Amino acid sequence: MKTVFRIIGFVQKYWFMLLLAFLCIVIGTGFSIIVPRMLGDGIDTVIGMGQRQMVVVAAVVIVAASSLRGFAGYGQRYFAEVVAQKVSYNIRNALYERLQRLSFAFHDKNQTGQLMSRATVDVEATRMFFALGLLGMAQVVIMFIGVAYMLLAINWKLGLMTLAFVVPVAWLAATFGSRIRPIWLKVQAEMGFMGNTLEESLSGVSVVKAFSHQEEDSRKFAVQAQSLYDEQMEGARLMSVNMPTMVLAISLPTILILWYGGRQVIAGTMTVGQITQFILLVAMLMMPIRRLGMMVNLFSRTASAGQRILEVLDTESDVREKPGAIDLGKVEGRVTFENVSFSYDTLGPALKNVSFEVKPGQLVALLGRSGSGKSTIANLLARFYDVSGGRILIDGKDIRDVTLSSLRKNVVTAQQDVFLFSATIRENIAYGARDASMDRIIEVARAAYLHDFIKALPQGYETWVGERGDTLSGGEKQRLSIARTLLVDPKILILDDSTASVDAQTEKLIRQALDRLIKGRTTFIITHRLPIIQNADLILVLEDGHLVEKGKHDELVAREGAYKEVYESQLLVHQDSEESLVD
Numbered sequence: 001m002k003t004v005f006r007i008i009g010f011v012q013k014y015w016f017m018l019l020l021a022f023l024c025i026v027i028g029t030g031f032s033i034i035v036p037r038m039l040g041d042g043i044d045t046v047i048g049m050g051q052r053q054m055v056v057v058a059a060v061v062i063v064a065a066s067s068l069r070g071f072a073g074y075g076q077r078y079f080a081e082v083v084a085q086k087v088s089y090n091i092r093n094a095l096y097e098r099l100q101r102l103s104f105a106f107h108d109k110n111q112t113g114q115l116m117s118r119a120t121v122d123v124e125a126t127r128m129f130f131a132l133g134l135l136g137m138a139q140v141v142i143m144f145i146g147v148a149y150m151l152l153a154i155n156w157k158l159g160l161m162t163l164a165f166v167v168p169v170a171w172l173a174a175t176f177g178s179r180i181r182p183i184w185l186k187v188q189a190e191m192g193f194m195g196n197t198l199e200e201s202l203s204g205v206s207v208v209k210a211f212s213h214q215e216e217d218s219r220k221f222a223v224q225a226q227s228l229y230d231e232q233m234e235g236a237r238l239m240s241v242n243m244p245t246m247v248l249a250i251s252l253p254t255i256l257i258l259w260y261g262g263r264q265v266i267a268g269t270m271t272v273g274q275i276t277q278f279i280l281l282v283a284m285l286m287m288p289i290r291r292l293g294m295m296v297n298l299f300s301r302t303a304s305a306g307q308r309i310l311e312v313l314d315t316e317s318d319v320r321e322k323p324g325a326i327d328l329g330k331v332e333g334r335v336t337f338e339n340v341s342f343s344y345d346t347l348g349p350a351l352k353n354v355s356f357e358v359k360p361g362q363l364v365a366l367l368g369r370s371g372s373g374k375s376t377i378a379n380l381l382a383r384f385y386d387v388s389g390g391r392i393l394i395d396g397k398d399i400r401d402v403t404l405s406s407l408r409k410n411v412v413t414a415q416q417d418v419f420l421f422s423a424t425i426r427e428n429i430a431y432g433a434r435d436a437s438m439d440r441i442i443e444v445a446r447a448a449y450l451h452d453f454i455k456a457l458p459q460g461y462e463t464w465v466g467e468r469g470d471t472l473s474g475g476e477k478q479r480l481s482i483a484r485t486l487l488v489d490p491k492i493l494i495l496d497d498s499t500a501s502v503d504a505q506t507e508k509l510i511r512q513a514l515d516r517l518i519k520g521r522t523t524f525i526i527t528h529r530l531p532i533i534q535n536a537d538l539i540l541v542l543e544d545g546h547l548v549e550k551g552k553h554d555e556l557v558a559r560e561g562a563y564k565e566v567y568e569s570q571l572l573v574h575q576d577s578e579e580s581l582v583d
């Protein structure tokens with residue numbers, strides 16, 4: 001219940017439209033109740049007084065009431081849908097914005113498909129609740145109050161006996177809600193799992209086909225689809241039993257009315273018209289009672305969907321700006337790690353008391369085995385995660401004391417796995433600097449040795465890049481990433497080894513572009529390439545999260561420590577085939 005109330009809180013800004021919809025419900029219900037009254041009075045007038053013209057009057061009033069009820073129904077549905085669309089729009093945007101602001105730690109623990117399901121399927125469930133469930137429940141209550149008043153006004157004894165049947169119906173509805181809610185929660189989760197499997201299969205379709213894994217992936221998807229089918233069928237089974245049972249429960253009063261009311265007519269304490277009103281009014285309860293099953297279903301589904309949505313909206317990012325965080329401004333590029341430690345949740349420490357200092361404009365090579373902590377240093381410097389201990393300084397300022405936007409204007413990461421968006425080449429280059437002029441975009445494209453390639457395309461810079469940049473080669477994507485970084489013009493640059501899987505000519509172009517990119521910037525590069533390492537101003541050698549050695553190439557070789565071991569066992573093998581990145 002608390003979850004639904006919190007979801008309803010999103011409607012506060014649109015209370016006036018909700019009020020108009022509510023007024024339409026009241027008006028429509030009032031005109032609906034007039035119809036049995038007029039029909040019953042008309043029957044009594046004709047039977048008791050023989051005034052047949054009253055039938056015509058009653059018919060005119062009934063037609064007019066029905067027309068007005070139709071207009072009120074239109075207003076109710078229109079205003080309810082406007083509120084539902086606006087609320088779902090706000091929830092979807094709030095969810096997307098929160099997902100964008102949450103730290104890497106959150107995304108590490110949550111599947112993409114599940115998050116996509118929450119932003120689509122779950123939000124749609126809340127829209128259906130606001131369009132049909134919230135005001136639908138209000139309509140059921142108003143209809144019940146109006147009909148109950150009319151029944152008691154006609155004959156309070158028969159009215160009480162008739163309304164007594166509402167109690168088991170309400171009990172059935174409550175029982176149904178408690179049983180159907182966990183099923184819908186499972187359905188929402190299963191849809192998320194299916195979405196994640198589908199997203200992975202489509203994104204990695206080349207890998208799937210390369211390893212002939214289609215049948216295995218199809219079986220995995222079929223198992224999840226079967227699980228979803230089973231849960232939905234269980235929900236359908238409960239609904240198919242619940243709704244007819246409630247209809248039957250509310251139909252039983254008709255037998256009571258005919259038995260007890262018939263005896264009252266014979267005794268002269270009730271009229272035929274009043275019995276007719278009773279039957280018609282009870283029949284009017286049939287539709288709300290039928291809808292009550294749907295309302296409870298929507299309520300339960302909204303509670304499940306709302307719980308999943310609020311789990312995201314209530315999640316606080318592990319990386320947050322301090323109140324009064326300062327703007328970092330344009331930095332010189334001095335980077336200091338002071339006894340920095342970090343661990344990814346329950347896993348072992350990724351960094352342990354790492355300390356070093358980098359002067360502005362220096363080239364730093366990060367060296368070590370997989371899992372040694374190289375990428376962790378890069379992630380902490382860009383503050384994708386917060387340190388567990390120690391601190392990181394840029395120009396003497398703790399990066400936790402500055403705004404995230406100003407930090408990331410100065411610290412940019414260019415990864416080996418370049419991500420491009422489904423947009424034009426121009427838009428991809430200008431992704432980090434949307435206000436950049438076309439001349440500036442062309443300038444950085446030339447610097448990245450990409451301009452000639454782009455101009456040769458039929459649509460030039462307006463050429464559409466396919467999903468994830470699949471229409472471009474690896475080298476072209478790398479150079480586009482370099483151009484994008486040049487346009488942002490950061491003072492601190494973090495590079496993954498960008499030339500690991502390209503041909504010699506492409507590698508040469510990338511290295512020439514990188515040479516321009518790192519000039520005048522403090523650069524951290526994760527690499528095992530000897531020419532780059534030999535020319536680095538500082539080499540950081542990491543093992544199991546410890547900084548075991550630091551210094552220049554010649555110094556570290558002379559020490560005959562960890563670096564020399566890596567140098568002789570791994571780096572010298574590629575010495576003859578490498579070209580220097582920096583003169």
